[in-house]
Structures are given as structure tokens and as C-alpha cells.
Amino acid sequence: MSSKKNSNEDKANSRKTLASDSTVCTQFTGSGRSAIAVIGVAGPDARCGVMQCFTAASSREMKPHEIRYGDWHGPKNRSGNPSATASIASESIVVILRHEALWEIHCHGGSAAIDRIMLDLNEVGITSVDHQDWPYPWFAATADSKPESRLVREATEVLTHCQTVRTAAVAMDQVRGAMHDWASRWLNVADRSAILRAADKSAGDDGTQDEGTPLDIDDLHREVQAILAYAAIGVRLTAPFRVVLSGRPNVGKSSLINAILGYDRSIATAMAGTTRDVLHAETVIDGLPIRLTDTAGIHDSGESIEREGISRAMREASAADLVLAIQTPDTPAIADPTSQVPRIDVLNKSDLLTTPPPETDWIQTIATTGEGIDRLLSEIANRLAGTFPPAKSPVPLNERQVRCLESLLDTSEPMRLAATLKELLDGPS
Numbered sequence: 001m002s003s004k005k006n007s008n009e010d011k012a013n014s015r016k017t018l019a020s021d022s023t024v025c026t027q028f029t030g031s032g033r034s035a036i037a038v039i040g041v042a043g044p045d046a047r048c049g050v051m052q053c054f055t056a057a058s059s060r061e062m063k064p065h066e067i068r069y070g071d072w073h074g075p076k077n078r079s080g081n082p083s084a085t086a087s088i089a090s091e092s093i094v095v096i097l098r099h100e101a102l103w104e105i106h107c108h109g110g111s112a113a114i115d116r117i118m119l120d121l122n123e124v125g126i127t128s129v130d131h132q133d134w135p136y137p138w139f140a141a142t143a144d145s146k147p148e149s150r151l152v153r154e155a156t157e158v159l160t161h162c163q164t165v166r167t168a169a170v171a172m173d174q175v176r177g178a179m180h181d182w183a184s185r186w187l188n189v190a191d192r193s194a195i196l197r198a199a200d201k202s203a204g205d206d207g208t209q210d211e212g213t214p215l216d217i218d219d220l221h222r223e224v225q226a227i228l229a230y231a232a233i234g235v236r237l238t239a240p241f242r243v244v245l246s247g248r249p250n251v252g253k254s255s256l257i258n259a260i261l262g263y264d265r266s267i268a269t270a271m272a273g274t275t276r277d278v279l280h281a282e283t284v285i286d287g288l289p290i291r292l293t294d295t296a297g298i299h300d301s302g303e304s305i306e307r308e309g310i311s312r313a314m315r316e317a318s319a320a321d322l323v324l325a326i327q328t329p330d331t332p333a334i335a336d337p338t339s340q341v342p343r344i345d346v347l348n349k350s351d352l353l354t355t356p357p358p359e360t361d362w363i364q365t366i367a368t369t370g371e372g373i374d375r376l377l378s379e380i381a382n383r384l385a386g387t388f389p390p391a392k393s394p395v396p397l398n399e400r401q402v403r404c405l406e407s408l409l410d411t412s413e414p415m416r417l418a419a420t421l422k423e424l425l426d427g428p429s
């Protein structure tokens with residue numbers, strides 16, 4: 001027997017030993033920026049290890065399938081206090097007990113929180129392993145649990161890339177089965193209806209086969225339409241909303257971006273034409289990831305570099321989710337080049353007003369002092385998240401899911417509906 005073969009067998013044997021006898025932990029979610037990370041702990045000492053480092057808000061003992069919020073403080077010493085090594089402030093986390101030997105820790109997605117929890121687990125005797133040594137399939141709760149649907153796998157992937165808690169909550173609802181349960185419920189109804197129809201046909205159709213059929217097609221189509229209304233948000237939960245500041249030169253676009261961000265990202269001067277190219281900055285407003293874009297002032301220009309900056313500004317505005325159309329009391333409005341894009345009219349330099357503005361729904365700001373910025377921020381959040389799905393709503397997270405939902409609207413035939421719902425749940429057969 002070659003030594004290479006031996007060493008492979010040793011590795012395989014040690015893996016077997018590790019999986020059956022040891023308590024192990026692994027990071028399920030990808031590295032990099034994300035709102036939430038999930039760490040798995042599996043093995044006979046999982047409860048003991050987790051409970052040495054975690055104090056739940058509720059003192060009731062955790063049972064399988066329960067979820068607890070609480071503090072991750074790190075290993076306790078013999079007197080029951082956090083040990084001297086646990087000098088870092090405690091972390092608010094969520095622990096899920098899938099079954100006695102399988103626990104999940106949901107924590108902040110930053111590497112500091114993840115590294116700290118993994119190190120604490122190592123300190124209480126739990127071994128870090130990579131995915132190949134993990135004894136359970138990803139998210140399979142128990143040996144007898146149902147295989148997860150493609151919908152849940154897709155949601156899990158999206159969840160790992162969400163950057164704010166608000167967007168992660170929508171993805172998490174789908175991981176917990178909001179869309180899966182909705183599709184399964186209607187699949188049941190469609191299947192039953194298809195069987196009833198087939199039975200009626202073989203017994204000789206007396207024209208009453210639809211009586212008592214539980215499939216209410218109008219109901220289904222109404223629900224599909226309501227779900228599709230969230231597609232615009234759902235398919236780009238992991239990408240920030242694009243908010244573009246647009247207006248004539250010198251109206252205070254760059255000053256406003258700086259006021260929103262709270263630091264000087266963009267150069268603002270008294271000289272018109274200061275911003276010549278497109279400039280981006282990412283921020284979070286009311287839990288929504290936002291990419292703000294500063295642009296060159298729009299006006300008739302004979303200079304070629306300036307003209308290029310202006311055409312880039314107009315392109316950005318026409319591809320935005322929301323345009324902040326900036327005006328001042330002393331500059332005339334520009335013709336709106338982005339009429340399809342939702343906009344908020346902002347009257348900056350409102351300190352220069354000598355008479356009340358003609359339009360009352362303009363948001364008045366003074367970028368140089370920060371006045372009106374809070375109102376502008378809440379208006380931005382309202383406009384972007386007006387159609388944000390309420391908790392636990394089914395939400396499509398990619399084009400595949402949207403296509404399946406749209407196909408449901410094209411038919412009322414139970415067998416075709418059932419086939420499309422199966423495809424939504426598990427992909428093409």
C-alpha cells in the first residue's frame with residue numbers, strides 16, 4: 001500500500017472520528033461584508049459549549065426548534081463570571097437550537113464578531129472545522145428533516161450578501177420559508193384540484209366538476225400580483241438603492257451630499273462647475289443601503305469635458321431609483337430629463353428665501369447648516385421603502401422566481417399551475 005494512500009485513509013478516518021465524537025463549529029455564511037453571519041455548532045457537547053459563552057434573555061431552558069436572543073459574553077470561569085480573557089464587550093446574538101446536537105449562532109456579519117465567537121468556542125473545547133468536515137448538510141435541521149427547497153437555498157445565498165438588518169430581515173423571512181410555505185400551500189390546492197378534475201372526467205363530465213373545487217384562481221392571481229409588487233425590492237436586496245443628486249451648477253449638490261453623509265466626501269466651493277464627474281458614496285438611511293451619487297451641474301456648456309460630465313450626470317439620473325432634484329431660490333428649475341424616475345424636489349439655500357416658495361411639497365434645506373436634512377432623509381426612506389414588504393411576506397429574490405410567478409398569471413389550469421409551482425419551489429424538473 002502506498003504511503004499516499006495511507007495518508008488519505010488516515011485523513012478520512014480522522015474526519016469520521018471528528019464527525020462522530022467531537023463537537024465542532026463552522027462558519028456557514030461567506031466571508032466579507034454582510035449583515036448577519038451564521039455559525040454552526042454540532043456534536044454531543046454543543047449545548048454545554050454554547051451555554052458557557054451565551055446568556056439568553058429568557059432563563060427558560062432551550063428546547064429543540066426554539067430561538068433565543070441574548071448576550072454572547074465568552075467563556076465563564078469557575079465562579080460563573082465571564083473569564084478574564086473575555087474582555088471584549090458582549091455581543092447581541094440569536095441562538096437557534098435545531099436539535100440537541102445541532103445549534104446555530106446568528107451574529108453580526110463583521111469579521112470581529114465572527115472571529116471572536118469562533119475563538120470563544122475553541123476555548124471551551126469546540127474544534128473549528130471547514131465545510132467538508134461538517135457533519136450535517138447546510139441548514140438541514142435533523143437527519144429526518146425535509147430536504148430544503150431551492151427557494152430556501154436561494155434565500156440563504158441572498159441573506160449572506162445583505163448589508164443591512166432591514167434587507168437581511170426580508171431575506172431571512174424567505175430562509176424561514178415565507179415564499180416556500182406560500183408556494184407549497186398553493187401547490188397542494190392545485191394538485192387536489194387537478195386530481196378532482198381528472199376524477200370528474202373519468203366518471204363522465206356532468207358539468208359540475210368545478211363545484212366544491214378548492215382552487216380559487218382569482219385569489220391565487222391576486223396573491224401573485226401582490227407578491228410581484230415586491231419584486232423590484234426583492235431582486236436587489238443585496239445592491240444599494242441608487243439616489244442621484246441632480247440640478248444646475250452651484251445649487252449645493254455636493255454640499256448636500258456631505259451634509260447627508262456627515263463628512264466631506266465631495267468638494268463644494270463657491271465656483272460653479274466644481275463637480276465635473278460622477279462621484280459615489282455609500283451610506284445607510286433608515287436601514288436601507290443607499291448609494292448616493294453627486295453629479296456635475298446641468299447647463300448648456302460649450303466645453304467638451306464639461307459636456308461629457310453633464311451627459312454622465314443625465315445617464316446616472318435616468319438609471320436611478322430616486323432623483324433629488326435640487327433647486328435654489330435664485331436659480332431657475334431645469335427641465336426634468338428623468339421624468340420616469342421618482343424624484344424629490346429639494347429647495348436648497350432656503351436661507352436665501354425672501355418670500356415663501358411657490359411649491360409647498362418641496363423639501364427646504366440649508367446644506368451648510370444641516371437644516372432640513374433630517375426631513376430629507378426620512379422622505380428618501382419613505383419614497384424608497386414605500387413598497388417595502390411587511391414582515392413574513394413572500395418576496396421573490398431573483399429573476400427565476402419572478403418568471404415563475406409571472407407564468408402563474410398566464411394560466412388557470414390546475415395541472416399547469418401545479419407544474420409551475422413545483423418549478424418555483426425546486427427549479428425545472
Ligand SMILES: Nc1nc2c(ncn2[C@@H]2O[C@H](COP(=O)(O)OP(=O)(O)OP(=O)(O)O)[C@@H](O)[C@H]2O)c(=O)[nH]1
Pocket residue numbers: 248249250251252253254255256267268269270271272273274275276295296297298348349350351352365366367368369
Ligand atoms: N447660503 C447657502 N449656501 C450654500 C448652501 N448650500 C451650499 N451653499 C454654498 O453654495 C456653493 C456651491 O455649493 P456646491 O455644493 O459646490 O454646489 P454644487 O451644486 O455641487 O456645484 P457644482 O459642483 O459646481 O455643480 C458653496 O459655496 C456652498 O458653500 C445653502 O444651503 N445655503
Ligand SMILES: [Mg+2]
Pocket residue numbers: 253254255266267268274275294295
Ligand atoms: Mg458639486
